[in-house]
Amino acid sequence: MEKKSNSMLKHSMNYGLIMGVSLVILSLIVYLMGILKPPFWVSIINWIIVIAIIYIGSKKYRDEVLGGAIGYGNAVGYGVLVSAFSAVITSFFTILLVTVIDPEYVNKLLVVVEEEMVNKGLPDEQISAGLEMSKKFMSPIFMFFSGLLGSVLTGLIISLITSIFVKKEAAPFKDQVIE
Template sequence: MEKSVSPAKSGLVYGVLFGVIMVLEFVIMYIIGMRSLVGTSAGLVVNIGNYLVLPILFIYLGCTNYKKNLNNGFVSFGECLKTGVSITFIAALVYGVFNIVFNFIFPEFINEMISISKDDMLKQNPNITSKDMEMGIEMMKKFMNPLIALPATIAMYSFMGLIYSLIVGAIVKNENPQSL
């Protein structure tokens, strides 16, 4: 009997690649300067890429790779879901771990992000009270805590992966008639 590769395992390479691309984007944005990118079209493009284009692209690539190269031209809807969620889970894990390590190496980054957020809050709402400002900053600090940031990143990307896998799975699925 032929040993088959699981759909989740086949998504490993695409998940790591997706995660590395997000890490590289982050590093480039850090080098360029986060303050100069906040509220610009470059920041918007990166967000659209990370939350829409790249996940759909890598899920599509992972599902079609599994279908064409690993499963004799067949892929079920469930296999697409497993592949897509595993890709986004692994990408989020890579990115989340990098983010934690980065914040330990460069602790001033958190303070810079808080300063950028304060300026942005004041720009959006000049009449904000100091109490509301402080409450927003405290919430932001809580979500920068590694014990919250990593699971939240993984959960968010996994959920997005589930939604996008439903869409991609509906497009690329090709059930094996012998398995029905």
């Protein structure tokens, strides 16, 4: 049993790395395009990456490591681990982006938030209060931990769904010899 949990950890780390790097590349493309408020198509690509990697990784783990059988709970756990490893990578990238690559990034985002509030016709007092609240949520530490939590929760939800399609019970009499 120890070997299986070890292999789950190693396998999920590999797929978490693939997912994390893929999401960082997508974020870099969006950043380099100068897009502060990503359009809907970016979210679609993000979801496709996450769903595909959790599904493919779970299926490969089931088939290549576990011999073709995995329970629903183990499949969910595997997907959450993949998401957790990916979340660490993407959260570190976010910290790197807002502190080293572009220290003015948060201020640029706040300008976009302010413009949206003005376009909605909110009074100045609400805009000021909203910007102050937004500043608190855009601190690097808060962004790191909220990124971790959000990614893991998203991974849990996706894993709950993909595991329905990945789970496969072992044949009950597979190892028995008939004489």
